[in-house]
Amino acid sequence: MMRRSFQVAARLGHHRALLRTPCILPRLDPAAAFGSSTDSLVSRFCPVKTDLKDYALPNASWCPDMLSLYQEFLEKTKSDGWVKLPSFKSNRDHIQGLKLPSGLVAASDKSDWRIFTRCIQVEGQGYEYVIFFHPFKKKSVCLFQPGPYLEGPPGFAHGGSLAAMMDETFSKTAYLAGEGLFTLNLNIRFKNLIPVGSLAVLNVQVEKVEDRKLYMSCITQSRDQETVYAKSSGVFLQWQLEEESSP
Amino acid sequence: MMRRSFQVAARLGHHRALLRTPCILPRLDPAAAFGSSTDSLVSRFCPVKTDLKDYALPNASWCPDMLSLYQEFLEKTKSDGWVKLPSFKSNRDHIQGLKLPSGLVAASDKSDWRIFTRCIQVEGQGYEYVIFFHPFKKKSVCLFQPGPYLEGPPGFAHGGSLAAMMDETFSKTAYLAGEGLFTLNLNIRFKNLIPVGSLAVLNVQVEKVEDRKLYMSCITQSRDQETVYAKSSGVFLQWQLEEESSP
Numbered sequence: 001m002m003r004r005s006f007q008v009a010a011r012l013g014h015h016r017a018l019l020r021t022p023c024i025l026p027r028l029d030p031a032a033a034f035g036s037s038t039d040s041l042v043s044r045f046c047p048v049k050t051d052l053k054d055y056a057l058p059n060a061s062w063c064p065d066m067l068s069l070y071q072e073f074l075e076k077t078k079s080d081g082w083v084k085l086p087s088f089k090s091n092r093d094h095i096q097g098l099k100l101p102s103g104l105v106a107a108s109d110k111s112d113w114r115i116f117t118r119c120i121q122v123e124g125q126g127y128e129y130v131i132f133f134h135p136f137k138k139k140s141v142c143l144f145q146p147g148p149y150l151e152g153p154p155g156f157a158h159g160g161s162l163a164a165m166m167d168e169t170f171s172k173t174a175y176l177a178g179e180g181l182f183t184l185n186l187n188i189r190f191k192n193l194i195p196v197g198s199l200a201v202l203n204v205q206v207e208k209v210e211d212r213k214l215y216m217s218c219i220t221q222s223r224d225q226e227t228v229y230a231k232s233s234g235v236f237l238q239w240q241l242e243e244e245s246s247p
Numbered sequence: 248m249m250r251r252s253f254q255v256a257a258r259l260g261h262h263r264a265l266l267r268t269p270c271i272l273p274r275l276d277p278a279a280a281f282g283s284s285t286d287s288l289v290s291r292f293c294p295v296k297t298d299l300k301d302y303a304l305p306n307a308s309w310c311p312d313m314l315s316l317y318q319e320f321l322e323k324t325k326s327d328g329w330v331k332l333p334s335f336k337s338n339r340d341h342i343q344g345l346k347l348p349s350g351l352v353a354a355s356d357k358s359d360w361r362i363f364t365r366c367i368q369v370e371g372q373g374y375e376y377v378i379f380f381h382p383f384k385k386k387s388v389c390l391f392q393p394g395p396y397l398e399g400p401p402g403f404a405h406g407g408s409l410a411a412m413m414d415e416t417f418s419k420t421a422y423l424a425g426e427g428l429f430t431l432n433l434n435i436r437f438k439n440l441i442p443v444g445s446l447a448v449l450n451v452q453v454e455k456v457e458d459r460k461l462y463m464s465c466i467t468q469s470r471d472q473e474t475v476y477a478k479s480s481g482v483f484l485q486w487q488l489e490e491e492s493s494p
Contacts, residue, residue: 092401112395116405119396120366148359149366154339158363159430160414164407183406187434
């Protein structure tokens with residue numbers, strides 16, 4: 001989710017460049033350093049103490065497959081280096097203490113903001129998901145259970161709901177693995193439909209980092225890996241936010 | 248939305264094939280005909296009389312840009328061949344009278360289904376959009392205003408919400424222009440962020456139809472076309488549903 005805030009910087013930086021001279025990449029500060037370690041990024045992203053509600057926790061709507069795989073990965077956080085990522089209501093909660101570049105805060109009189117993948121708060125009706133990240137392997141696993149408000153064809157998840165889930169999982173992984181902030185490209189090949197209420201498992205991997213871009217892949221399958229729902233790739237641009245200075 | 252129901256057929260057809268022999272395309276019936284004219288598809292898709300609520304109508308949350316462009320296109324429906332597409336709560340409403348292939352109806356005890364892009368029913372908070380289609384030109388224009396529940400970076404729409412809007416607009420166009428039903432590929436290049444509450448205009452065009460595939464493109468821009476938000480392409484497989492037989 002933090003990556004999103006960096007996208008503001010990157011995209012609006014690009015936006016301004018675009019108004020002057022059309023080009024694809026934002027104009028980066030050549031002096032910018034990408035020195036934050038994965039460990040420090042993860043520590044910041046997963047606060048031990050917080051009053052914020054974490055939506056990535058089991059509830060009564062989770063299907064048995066989702067619950068049991070969640071427990072499996074929770075065990076792996078104790079010994080195998082996996083980290084469970086918290087999921088707050090808004091990215092505004094995730095970027096506390098980080099400074100958005102000037103001009104990148106959109107003016108608004110609205111007060112109730114929600115990150116898109118937490119837009120429906122009734123348990124089981126919309127997005128149910130939890131992401132586990134492995135800092136050393138630079139990979140993530142997202143357990144995703146679409147509810148009946150995510151429908152496309154009768155009884156099955158909308159392709160767009162899976163696209164958004166992929167984008168969100170890519171973005172978390174890109175940020176934590178290497179300050180990947182700006183989504184440049186998302187390419188999805190759909191294979192099969194995901195039944196509403198069932199579990200889909202997204203396996204995301206950072207393939208390479210080159211010229212300040214992270215190249216990532218994702219395969220979405222049933223738990224038994226018998227059914228491939230979709231394959232996708234994403235390219236993210238690195239960007240670094242600064243700490244807010246003390247008032 | 249009807250295309251979604253066809254995706255059930257296509258994807259599950261593929262699913263079954265996949266369990267036997269991995270392959271990308273569903274196994275089509277070589278005898279299948281694609282004889283429905285665009286006019287007859289549009290007539291069926293846009294019923295003159297219905298009790299169903301059409302969500303693609305102006306409400307108090309629409310920004311002035313969205314309202315005025317809507318009025319412009321509404322004028323074009325009178326003389327320039329454009330058609331305003333209705334948008335019901337669920338695809339179940341759109342496929343009345345059409346037969347899903349056997350085994351493609353997912354069992355469920357849930358009763359409140361919503362198409363993903365109408366998942367939030369509070370005006371202005373989620374998706375606000377309306378699609379106009381031009382049967383002769385085989386193109387569509389979608390007016391899209393993301394609300395604060397579609398947020399990604401603070402104050403801006405989540406990339407996944409735009410991806411879903413593209414997928415939905417592609418699918419409508421693909422179905423009405425040539426019974427394109429099964430999304431094979433979606434490729435998006437993001438350029439700039441869309442501010443929450445503002446208007447983004449999606450221009451979708453069928454580029455070619457070849458080997459039972461529709462190749463489509465989309466450019467998403469601000470109304471004045473000064474800012475490109477994203478460019479995308481989609482490939483859809485043709486599939487035809489049959490009429491339900493009388494009981």
